[in-house]
Amino acid sequence: MSKNIIYKGLRILIAEGRARQCLPLIRSFKKQGCIVAALCRSKLDVAYASRYTDKRIIGVCDDEKEEETTSQIRNLLKTGEYDIVVPTTDFIARILSKNKIEFSKYAKIASNDWEIFQLAGDKSKTMEICMKNDIPCPSTLLDVKCLEDILNSTIAFPIVMKPKVGFGAIGFKVVKSKEEMIKLSPLIHDYGSYVFQEYIPQTDIQYECAMFIDNDNNVKTSVVFSKNRWFPISGGSSTLNITVDRPDIIESCKKLLQLINWRGAADVDFIQDPRDGIAKIMEINPRVSGSVKITFDAGTDQGLQMIQLLLGNDVTDFNKYEYGRRLRCSQTDLLWFIKSPNRFKSKPSWFSNYKTRDQIFYWSDPWPYFAFSLSGLFRYKREMKKRS
Template sequence: MKILVNDGVRPSLGVVRSLGRKGIRVGVLAESSFAPVLHSRYCTRQYLGPAPESEGFVAAVLDILRRELETLTRVEIMDEAKIRLAADKRHTHELASAAGVPAPRTVYPASLRDALARAAELEYPIVIKPCRETHGETVRYASSPAELPAVYRRFCEEKGFFQDNLPMLQEFIPGYGCGFFALYQHGVPKRIFMHRRIRENPPSGGVSTCAESFFDPRLKEYGVRLLDSLKWHGVAMVEFRRDSRDHDFKLMEINPRVWGSLDLALAAGVDFPYDLCQVIQGKQLEYSEDYHRAIRFHWPIELVRSGRP
């Protein structure tokens, strides 16, 4: 069996190691020859190509598949329409409301003037973020009404947000981040995993620099409700914050892809990449939520990149 993995920086190395240890030949497509995953002992072929957000990415992937893989049998992903829905924060919050899953109070401005007016519906600090997943640093904070106009305008200019895709304004949830991770097979959950963030970069909410595996029945219930309602197929992460005020989980977003903290799931005994390969081969998986609790994983490189102590 041959697998082609796109370099997603953090998760790709864990994917390649997982599959390589099972004897699967893994090729990697990366934007730079300096990508660490290209130098793994388990990377059997190296390909350089455009970044996933570039126009030529799909053409590059198809070219590799035609040249290097004898037959392309199956591609195990959810259909494009549902991926777009899951990646759209406005839709996921509507989905959460229908499923009875708590979410932060959020407003979707139609203009800068509308943003300033509707911000009165929220308490400060206010979180400013795109409605759809965007590459790079994608969150800003306004600590007061006086600060909001400049922060919002500058964010729009930096990221190229216009009238049809203006950033949303959201209530800040004090507490810590939690993740619900799953592999679904045609609408049915087969693998379940959860973690809580111990440290993040930045501390107010960002990528994990240390996380710990744990299990919470209510977090599981919320995650399953959301992915069930999408009739999901493949892997996904549902991101929450545990609110320190009422101790409930509040939905942040759904990531319809392999997540950056995959290493922790692998260390805790949940081999999502290999299980997904089993699904690709047409095998029916048995349900499992069995994994080691209280396993911690650290990503010190993220702290080095940020320059934080």
């Protein structure tokens, strides 16, 4: 680790320790001289397995147990042992934002105010802001209350149906016709909890923009990377990313996040429409990107920026970054290779390792890779069921 110790002794709690973005964040915090603890649900969590984690806490950290997880975090913060708490998942970011006023009595919270978090986490509200401000996005129906609102709309089938609040491709469904929509209707108990929008053919590349905004609404990091492969192949988390030069995507992301007064790290998903070649916003992920390691490899440091923002210091500008860096999640990329009919047609080639880093593996810290692999095997069937 670097000898340039800037924030020596600062105590940081990472929640939760299973997320893959924990590893580059932990290394960044340690580089600044911080003491890092991680709240984990299992000894197979990557943060638990990392040699750089100073304190490992096994506790309740479960998206099916919100009240218990909230109590767990509250009890940890009330000990006074932590100066900063950093979320790595939507679930924990939601808890921190929802309880930010209370939790701020005990530590600095690296999550937005509840009102702003709700705005960013609701796909319908995100689309409404985009459409009202000429930010490219799929045409989306607003205020759908019943089946007739969909059938009588101007959006042609196929259409996309997905939960307003959620992440990844969980709950995502393509409805191909009015007849299929009518058949689905009895299963939809609350139309208001879903987003209904035009279907964009998934034959082009998807993108993410990792952005960091300071307290003066200035963009301090903007890194765009393509999602060249993903798993499940019908729609899921990226398995190969490449940093690219896309000022149009940066401008769309900047405009949206500044309009909602976002602060800190956010990750915005885009899909490039093959019909007009325009990259369109799909959703805001209200926390640091799961693929944040690629932004570190490209020359930025969102861990340092988090500390600077929360302590009221000037935030370092990292808007210049290296293009062509690649990040691969080898476990899920292997599954992509097994399942994809295009396994030998992928661009870049699945066999190419040019400028490629693994998302989990570090030679100096190898154990998280094996822990992540074992954990993934145990979770595989459950995750596929969620996305089906």
